[in-house]
Amino acid sequence: MKDIDIVEHDERLKNEFRRELVDRGVLNVTLQALDPLHAEAVKPPHVAWREFQGRIGRDASAKLATVPLHSQSTRRSRSKVMWSSVAGAVSAVIVAFLLTVGWQSAIHNIHTHMSGRVSTYATAMGQHSTVTLPDGSTVVLNVASTLEVPTDFGVGSRTVKLNGEALFTVVHKSGKPFTVLAGESKTQVLGTRFMVRRYDSDSTAMVAVQEGRVNVNSIIVNAEEKVVVAHRGVISRETVSAGQFTFASGILTLEGVSLLEAIPELNRWYNADIRIGDPGLENEYIKARFASGSLTDLAEIFELLFNARIVSAGRVLTLYSKGNEVKG
């Protein structure tokens, strides 16, 4: 009894102190100052593991053969079949999943998720939605996004699956990490605010933290940082700008991307079909904030930004440089 009190007290003290540092905006500075070499990259675990295997050599492979029941291939293929038959997820999810959690609990999670039912929340293009989960955590779903929540969410674990982009505000639950699976990324937190993005058209997943910190594929990501996750794990880590999170308040921020890159974003945001009629426009850069609005507004913005002329036909907007448009 007394032990439990001490543990809870310790955790409360820690949360209070973290909160103090966050409120003063110095949590990151503190953690960095504690690790004077923080700027030096630590070897990724999979690289270190290969070296480890080299050192233990024959020993490991010999031992592997003695435990066929738990051999890697058996476990992975079985999980993959179950997962894809129900959710149609790519195998990368399973691999990333198994690589980043304890194998015992991973199998357990997949079983319960797949045997239990899943509630699906989805937004169409041009549409936003806020979902409140049973634990009080909220998820702002950006346009054209899907969130899968198991009906037993919060019973054993708090795990959801995302396709698209969403901002999560997670309520702290002692001992119950909140997990978001999206493509090759697995983000785990206790209580914090962060966003995850992984549309089908993206080749990587991105996780950006607004408050607190999260664990993405075993890498700790602090507030105001974002990481990009590819098949081989986390491939970049950088400072994130506030614009990354504005979609949750109804503003799409594009910061210095080419028009070519911006168009899929704008199409999803406005439920539009924007086309470039003049290749010269493709490499024009956009730095702008778009509120939710009509296509007419968008056409006006484009005219302003690029000195472009817009030809619209239904939902299709075609952009031409002024003076270069093809008459027809």
Next chain:
Amino acid sequence: MPYNHSNLPPVGSDQLVEAFRRGDVDAFEQWYRLLFVPLTKFARQLCGSTDLAHDLVQDVFVSIWTRRAEFNIATSTAAYMYGAVRRRVLQEHRHLAVVQRSEKIAESTGVTFGLGEAPASPDQLTENSAVRTKIVAAINALPQRQRLALTLWLEHDLSTAEIAKALDISDRVARRLLEKARNGIREALADLVVES
């Protein structure tokens, strides 16, 4: 409860340890991947070199794998691993030399703190660097043991009891180290309020 490396729950963690004691290299791999980065960061804080930290943590894993049948831990495996890494670092260097070296690095890097993304306005810049300088100075002023305890507590999310095991001190001493470290930082923050 810890979540960065010990997101294996206590029960799951027992099962994991049980599995690799039987020689299950997959189970060991999961465990290795969870702990490698946090342990390396901890080790480099002790030895002042990321390269050396990589090697020493690798040594610890090799040694544990080799003697896995004897591996028998009743409580936190994470605390045990931090302790094992700490002992390995100490074995590598004479304690004093290690401490001096990491303190020297802390001082030299502390000065260059504040570089990074340029904030939006000049006002913000001054304010941020003032805060940073203050915090960095406060942390550098903490004795090494307090810094270690605070790192394990905040960054590695160990409990006080786990920190005590990792640093081979009593729970009471661990609590006191943390309290002093917190107070040191709070004082620095209080100064900032007065100045502004």
